[in-house]
Amino acid sequence: MDRRGYLLAACMAALFVGVSTAAVLRGGAPLALAVRLFALNGFVALAIAACMSPFLREIRQVFGRPFIIVHHLFAAFGLTAILLHPVAAAVRAGSLSVFIPVFSSLQAFLALGGRVAFYLILIAVAAAVLRNRxxxxxxxxxxxMYAALALAIVHATLIGSDLVNPAVRGILYAIFVVVVAALLLKRRQRYLKGAGK
Known part of the structure; x- marks a missing residue:
């Protein structure tokens, strides 16, 4: 890994440290804090993994490892945290209703959109596992995964208590903007690749 890799790794680590520190400083009961930490770190990790998709060659050059290894490292961490988020929330609530999507109104659907995002993430991950088949x-x-991240950021905005912190809100919004930009760049790359054939 070259100097750029260490710098980029430090910047990524700062995102996790930033949102986690803000959540811890906000306080709360241990289980409630765990619910929030899993959500924040899971979102950041999955968003970073999604941001990498247009930069296969660059990721290898910077980190000295194949893209798929670096991508899967963040994806695995993010998936673990996102799986633990509703599990911890269910334990805290004493109910499995946190896994059931709500469609009673648009407001309720968006506020609890993390429930739908959870299943979209599982489908996206399953698709990656079965890609060779x-x-x-x-x-x-x-x-x-992109739709899941969009629902997650709306869910966090509407009912996530940590987003009242401007720093946390700024980090999550900024990284989501980068995700959208990476998606558009990836689509452009695929279009140009197809047009060149």
Missing amino acids: YPAVWRPFHML
């Missing part, structure tokens, strides 16, 4: 159809399902 279904090479022609896995990609659209894997791209559900």
